[in-house]
Amino acid sequence: MNDSPAQFRAPVGTHDVLAPESAVWEGLIGTFSTLAYRYGFSLILSPLFEDVGVFNRGIGEASEVATKEMYVFTDRGNRTLALRPEGTASVVRAFVQHQPPTPWKAWYVTPAFRYERPQAGRYRQHHQLGVEVLGTDDPAVDVEVIALAWRFYEAIGLRRVRLLLNSMGHDECRGRYVELLAAHLAANASSLCDEHRETWASNPLRVLDCKREACRAVTERGPMLPDHLCEDCRAHFERVVAGLGALGIESTLAPRLVRGFDYYTRTTFEFAADALDSAQNAIGGGGRYDKLAEQLGGRATSGIGFGSGIERLLLAREAEGVTATLLERSPDVFVVDTTSADVATPYADRLRRAGLAVHRAYDQRSMKAQMKAADRSGARFAVLVGPTELAAGQVTIRDLRSGDHDQTQRSVAHDQLVATMLELVKK
């Protein structure tokens, strides 16, 4: 608003989330946590920053994220650290460090940081939730991880989500494919877009992902990954597709789907929200990373996971017109106290200890003002205590849903308050 030095704002590309929007966040995260638990996942908490190598080695030194988007800094001990740009690398680092029994299944919710110019659905600090499974390359686990994401999107009300599926193969078959692709690009280099005409050789797979017409025209005529998988990788992929089909989850083969991180092998996938027509319509994605644990210094361990951006899920919900809050956040009771003896504090305490959500007013406001606040709070009931009640050892309970003044209003002895309220709230 103004430029005065005393006025601080959230840094560029970051946002505060206040009520009532924060309740939707609680609902999303709670829904995900419940679902992850049903699928056998446990929560993992890991540091927001790591040795920069954790991210460089995993996501690829040449990747866009590593080269220009990472928040790298040096601490007072001269260590080079980075704020996490995504969730997977840290989780795999933790796996390598602690060597928990496998199969190991962890879910997380975390901020993620990318230094870039913000725009709709793209922020310097955004939030992701996701899961990782380490210690098995059973295609059934690919199916379960994708199914978890799919069921989650259903649970939060999204209907227009498309699953894009591809397989990157393993080192060898992908290596052979990359050679074929490179040869094709070399032969057609002059037809590539301005950027890739010069840079295609550093990472030929990136060109598949290029959205410009020039590159598309070239790659469409070139070799496609799924056609060059080895026997094992092809079989794995087929079992994933069949497994998803058996669950009624429809997938679209996306032969040019190459995700932004270099660690992926075999199964890769992305969820596109069709309600979002912007370039930021990917609400989640993931894949298998059978080499990542080794790259981070651990023993060879297969892994797979997915992550989803919370801000984008919210945008997709909005675009689809989904309004369900997923979580009721209105109080059961509002205590109105006009006694000037502050009985609201002990009364609220008793009700809260009984498990009820209780709001109240402060600053000895007028009864009218307190009733108004009770109404605004969304509380189902008001408990009124004035001089009259106090003298009689009673409280007045009023149903705020009722438009009538005295129909539903009742008095009970103050020591019956908790029992009565519990009874009323149940109905």
Place this chain on the structure above:
RNA sequence: GUGGGCGUAGCUCAGUUGGUUAGAGCGCCAGGUUGUGGUCCUGGAGGUCGCGGGUUCGACCCCCGUCGCUCACCCCA
């Protein structure tokens, strides 16, 4: 990093070819209703018109700069 749009009350915005005390709705506070919310009526608080400079007798309005927000490109969640 590059380009477009926009900065007027807590929020959403109006402000006539530059002219006197800058407005509305919502929200907030109080009163009408000295014990009762949601409707209604009345009143009130709240603005250095993002900031700095320039043009002018006079600038919310025009010009320049600057900061911020926002959207888009690249790439991604």
